[in-house]
Amino acid sequence: MSIPVGISACVLGHKVRFDGGHKQNRFVVDELANYVDFRPVCPEIGIGMTIPRPTIRLLQLPDGDERLVEVKNQDKDHTSKMKDFAHKQVSTFDELCGYVVCAKSPTCGMERVKLYIPNGNTVPGGSVGVYTKELMAKMPWLPVEEDGRLQDPVLRENFVARIFSLNDFYLSLRENRTPGAFVDFHSRYKLVLMAHSPMAYKKMGRLVASVKEWDMDEFYYEYRQQLMDAIKERASRKNKTNVLMHLQGYFKRSLTKRQKQELSELIDNYREGHLPILAPLVLIKHYLNEYPVPYLQLQTFLDPYPQELKLRYGL
Structure with a gap:
């Protein structure tokens, strides 16, 4: 649809x-x-x-x-x-x-x-x-x-990501406003929030922790506003580097020394602006296929929209 x-x-x-x-x-x-x-x-x-x-x-x-x-x-x-x-x-x-x-x-x-x-x-x-x-x-x-x-690749990517996120929110929660559904949705967006606004990431974590104290309709509207406000902020290279390093940490027991070094170098090159974020992400997703981590496989940050849109090529 x-x-x-x-x-x-x-x-x-x-x-x-x-x-x-x-x-x-x-x-x-x-x-x-x-x-x-x-x-x-x-x-x-x-x-x-x-x-x-x-x-x-x-x-x-x-x-x-x-x-x-x-x-x-x-x-x-x-x-x-x-x-x-x-x-x-x-x-x-x-x-x-x-x-x-x-x-x-x-x-x-x-x-x-x-x-x-x-x-x-x-x-x-x-x-x-x-x-x-x-x-x-x-x-x-x-x-x-x-x-x-x-025409600005950063603004374009941010706008499209917000469209897909709001659509995901509606599909997931419009007809299923339960505490468990909100927790599941929020869990998938943790790295997205971390990339866009560490402050909102913490604030919304506290919000979701209190979900059972809310009327579900009121929570729905409050969460929607806070989510969209948070991801409207541009995800900085610094914040996205922190997310990449966070992802890297899940593979520390699975990768060889050489593989760890290769991934670290790609993340450093991204941090310094020499490579687009796609470079480390492709390798991370490769390792995720080799060494599945259920929590990571659900993270929207890895695939926030169809890759055919090529929005991360210049980021």
């Missing part, structure tokens, strides 16, 4: 932009689409605007209020319609595991969207698109990323 992911329709290649064009993203269309079921939305079309249509932008009024107005006629204000549309759309998104939005868009941009003041100047730092602001406010756990930022 494909993973449901929302997307700005123009990023998927639909010709819905103000000038009748699109902003198709090749990674999204050629690679990620093989694993997810994209749910395209064009907020402008959603509120009844035409193709082509007048250009719109964000305008900050003297009182600080932000409005979505037409560039050539600022009296034409689409803010209320857009907020209403966003509210209705988000209420149907419970099953989504991610969302790809269009960068710089006054409706869909995730950050640094140009925010104008009446004299035509812009506010430093910009703002967030009206539609995406509602999306992120109502669904703070949801992985959201801009099309342009997906």
Whole structure:
């Protein structure tokens, strides 16, 4: 079953932009689409605007209020319609595991969207698109990323990993909210958490230890938010090196001196930035096949998403 992911329709290649064009993203269309079921939305079309249509932008009024107005006629204000549309759309998104939005868009941009003041100047730092602001406010756990930022291999890998993790969370726990199910899920994500945030790893360990004291529905939502907050943090090379060394420790009684040295050298080369993380991981997975360790075989860190996506080649 494909993973449901929302997307700005123009990023998927639909010709819905103000000038009748699109902003198709090749990674999204050629690679990620093989694993997810994209749910395209064009907020402008959603509120009844035409193709082509007048250009719109964000305008900050003297009182600080932000409005979505037409560039050539600022009296034409689409803010209320857009907020209403966003509210209705988000209420149907419970099953989504991610969302790809269009960068710089006054409706869909995730950050640094140009925010104008009446004299035509812009506010430093910009703002967030009206539609995406509602999306992120109502669904703070949801992985959201801009099309342009997906060109960065680190951001791309992090976003895709979060999509697959949230989907795994839903498949594992949406219909099975029991203490044992939460413990099992958390056990599989220990190394993922260790790589992304050692602090969250400790905090969530304490949370899971108290699971029997919680109402299961409340725990479900709390755990989901903490999990997604934790893995949104970029997994540093230092943290991932610590995870690799942790994995290496499970084989200290199985490997020969030469094998230990070979693995240590690969981990050191990764730590120093000379090799991608795939180099030590391939050898670790080889040893895991030779000398099975049930706990490690269940670790999501080893295979967080399909290897065909080639996301770890540049990490």
